[in-house]
Amino acid sequence: MIATDACTTEKAIAFGAENALVGTITIPGLGADTESDLGFIFFNAGVVHRVGPHRINVKLARAVARLGIPSIRFDLAGLGDSGRQGMDSRLSYGQQAAVDIYAAIDALAAHTQAKRFVLCAICSGTVHSYAAAENDSRIAALILLDGYRYPSARMSFVYLMTRIRRRMALGGLTSWIGESLRARIARLTGSHSPTAQQDDVRVAGPGFFTDRPTKREFAMMLNGFAQRNIRVFFVYAGSTFQYYNYANQFKDAFKGYGLSPLVEDHFLPYADHTMTRRAAQQEFVALVTDWTSTRLMKVGAAETF
Amino acid sequence: MSTLLPLRISRKGSLQSHEHQLFAIYQAPDEGDARSHAILLCNPFGQEAIRAHRLYKVLADRLVRLGFHVMRFDYYGSGDSDGDDEDVDFETWLADISIAHSQLLSQSACQNISWFGLKLGATLASLASRRLEMPLTKLVLWEPVINGAQYLHDLMAYHDLALQQEYGARDAFDDILRRQFASSRGHEALGFGVSAAMQAWLRSIDDETFDTPNAISTTLFSRWAAPTPTSDRKAIERSKRDPALALQRPALLTEKPLPVAIDWMANEMMNSSVVPTGMLEAVIAEFEGTT
Numbered sequence: 001m002i003a004t005d006a007c008t009t010e011k012a013i014a015f016g017a018e019n020a021l022v023g024t025i026t027i028p029g030l031g032a033d034t035e036s037d038l039g040f041i042f043f044n045a046g047v048v049h050r051v052g053p054h055r056i057n058v059k060l061a062r063a064v065a066r067l068g069i070p071s072i073r074f075d076l077a078g079l080g081d082s083g084r085q086g087m088d089s090r091l092s093y094g095q096q097a098a099v100d101i102y103a104a105i106d107a108l109a110a111h112t113q114a115k116r117f118v119l120c121a122i123c124s125g126t127v128h129s130y131a132a133a134e135n136d137s138r139i140a141a142l143i144l145l146d147g148y149r150y151p152s153a154r155m156s157f158v159y160l161m162t163r164i165r166r167r168m169a170l171g172g173l174t175s176w177i178g179e180s181l182r183a184r185i186a187r188l189t190g191s192h193s194p195t196a197q198q199d200d201v202r203v204a205g206p207g208f209f210t211d212r213p214t215k216r217e218f219a220m221m222l223n224g225f226a227q228r229n230i231r232v233f234f235v236y237a238g239s240t241f242q243y244y245n246y247a248n249q250f251k252d253a254f255k256g257y258g259l260s261p262l263v264e265d266h267f268l269p270y271a272d273h274t275m276t277r278r279a280a281q282q283e284f285v286a287l288v289t290d291w292t293s294t295r296l297m298k299v300g301a302a303e304t305f
Numbered sequence: 306m307s308t309l310l311p312l313r314i315s316r317k318g319s320l321q322s323h324e325h326q327l328f329a330i331y332q333a334p335d336e337g338d339a340r341s342h343a344i345l346l347c348n349p350f351g352q353e354a355i356r357a358h359r360l361y362k363v364l365a366d367r368l369v370r371l372g373f374h375v376m377r378f379d380y381y382g383s384g385d386s387d388g389d390d391e392d393v394d395f396e397t398w399l400a401d402i403s404i405a406h407s408q409l410l411s412q413s414a415c416q417n418i419s420w421f422g423l424k425l426g427a428t429l430a431s432l433a434s435r436r437l438e439m440p441l442t443k444l445v446l447w448e449p450v451i452n453g454a455q456y457l458h459d460l461m462a463y464h465d466l467a468l469q470q471e472y473g474a475r476d477a478f479d480d481i482l483r484r485q486f487a488s489s490r491g492h493e494a495l496g497f498g499v500s501a502a503m504q505a506w507l508r509s510i511d512d513e514t515f516d517t518p519n520a521i522s523t524t525l526f527s528r529w530a531a532p533t534p535t536s537d538r539k540a541i542e543r544s545k546r547d548p549a550l551a552l553q554r555p556a557l558l559t560e561k562p563l564p565v566a567i568d569w570m571a572n573e574m575m576n577s578s579v580v581p582t583g584m585l586e587a588v589i590a591e592f593e594g595t596t
Contacts, residue, residue: 010387012311012328022311024328024385049358051384054496058385073385081330081362083309162475169477239471270485272471276464276496277489278390 008065011111016077016103017086023050023074023104025111026061036297038140039114040064040071041104043097045122045274049080052122053274056281060120063285067293070112076100076128097128098135105138116140118296120288123147123273130221133230141231141296143288146273148212149236149243152252158245219257226260233291234265235284239272264291307369308333314408316381316401327401328385329378331412332369342442342595343374343415345406347422347430351460352495353569354383357423363580364421367589374413378405383497390498395429395506402433419443419520419595421588424569425450428510434519444520445591447584448527448563453510460494463570467495495570523558524591530562561587 011025042057043050050073051058061071075082076097087096105117118141119129126147133139213221222232236244250265266287271280310333313326334340346361348354365375380398382388402420410418419442422430427449434441450456468476468486475482493499564583 010313010326010328010385012313012385014309014311022309022330024311047359048355051355054352054355055384055390059389080358081309081311165478166475241475270482272468274471274496276467276471277485278493278496278498279485279489281496 008062013107013111015074015107016082016100017088018083020077020083020086021074021100021103022081023072023107024061025108026065026071026073027112028065028068028070036068037113037115038069038118038292038296039105039108039112039116040069040118040120041101041108042071042073042120043101043104043125043128044076044079045125047079050075054276054281056122056275056284057120059281059285060288063289064292067289067297069292070108070114072104072108074100074104074107094128094131098132101128101132102136105136109138116296118143118292121145121147133225134221137228139230141233142225143233143235143291145235145284146237146240146244147234148218149240150212150215150218150250150253151243152249154252155243155245155249159242162241162245215254215257219254219259222263223258223260226262229262231262231295232264233295234263235287236265236267237271237273237275237280238267238269264295266291307335314378314404316404325381325387327378327381327387327404329376329405329408330365331409332365332375333413334369334372334374338370338372339374340372340417341415342372342417342419342592343376343409343413344368344592345402345409345418345420346375346377347402347420347426347433348377348380348383349422349424349426349569351383351497351499353424354379354426356569360423360580360585364585364588367585368592371589371593373592374409374415376405376409376412390493391500393498393500393503395503398429399433399436402429403436406433406437417442417595419445419592421445421447421592422449423447425456431515431518435516437519441518441520442522443592443595444518444523445588446518446523446525447588449525450507450510451512451515453507453514456510457499457504457507459570460499461490464494465490518558521557525558525560526563526587527560528563528566530560 008029009027011027013023013025015021015023040061042052042061045053052060052073057073061073064071077087077100078084082100088099091099101119108114108117115138117136117138119132119139120143121129122145126142126144129142129144129147133142212218225232234250236250238245244267247267247269249267268280268283268287271277271284275281275284310331312329312331314329316325316327346365348361349357361377365377368375378401379386380393380401382390382393382397406418406420409415420430420434422428422445424447427446428451430444431446431449434444465486468489472482476486492501564587565581567581567584
């Protein structure tokens, strides 16, 4: 294996059932900051292959390697370079994804000293992360970009103000107000389903997810993770401002649900969903490495929980 | 049964070297179906490569089922290969094609080797072929970039458009956002760095750049393809835009129209597993008749 820079080496592997899954393992070199028993798992965001949108998974992998943490980035079965021949036809798509993640954990554990694993996922990958964490005690943390988003009262206000500010900047505020009122009246008098979100009602969520858990279900899942000492770090990008648009939206949305302090969130107002700008990529990478350093890595003989 | 082997190729061509590595996937056909013919697929640039990844995967799988040995690879500083965006140097990428070519010949032990390239991958393939001692059996070029300055302009324009589409309404009044947009202009495009050196290389690409590709047979798919120009004036206009004329019309250059036009820079391509069937079948047909 040859150094990709002064610190890391990378290895291309086929693994899993029928060796159908394709991945790249990144191993810290002697120049890394410290040794760690952590390992990061990266996989597909939507249908983008394992390198991630704008190669973000590659950048994250090499950044955590500088912390002394190995990783694997791989393609779920049937996506990217991974084949379908290892798939179990009895499993649903989500179940297969969890099986693939376990295979990736096995592969990384076999190639490195990693014993505790962090799933770092984007968008649809966040859903697979929840499922995988339910049934694998090796998973220590989830770092999730733009997973499920839950509204708060203030979110709607901020969204409205954003639209008003835009209309004021572009002109036509009065006519826009009129159009919006007419549209709202049409919804109230027509056959549209109620849009109010009730805690105990499973509804189609806005944005990218069509079947989001209720707040109660989600809070229960997160607190269940916390009881197993699994940390969850939610990161939200600012471009989808109609669904998530201020720093404390997550906390406000789950006020009263008694979420564990092991569940944290962070808002990146000037990053977009796929980190198109390189500055946004750098900001996200720095956020992940800083959080990992302070929350997951041993300092001396003690865990920094 | 066909095999798929992910591997890392040393850029020095020796496993003992301590130079950087390229990620590659080598696929070998079922022994019973195997031809002595290998095909190297050359990626386009940046976000276009991300968006074309699925196409390349499906194309490779189809070619392998037809008995070809196939290799896909990531240039240095791209995909799963070593290096960062800022390390990208198109002269290095020309060398990377040669390195991947040598690896494929060694891996497959094939007598014949052909290449396929899309967009900038086609440009690089055409130029890199000139560095080969032996001609390629077949070179298939899909919309090569022949006006590098225009391509660079388009990259920057699509970058601006993508940011506008991602952030929607806020740019109209958010000064911080506008400053951040502005700071990203001129040196990155659609999520990837475009260094000054890269930009200079791209600007150097024009119809003066190309010599005849080093291939026994070349097929060029171009939106400018036409049977014959109907007048001298039209011929002059075509010559400014037509990659075939830029490639100096070798005797065995076949120019074909695009069966389907895809805008690989468009944001709509971002999260789609797009495999344009017309394109796939057209490319496969180019290789299918070879030995």
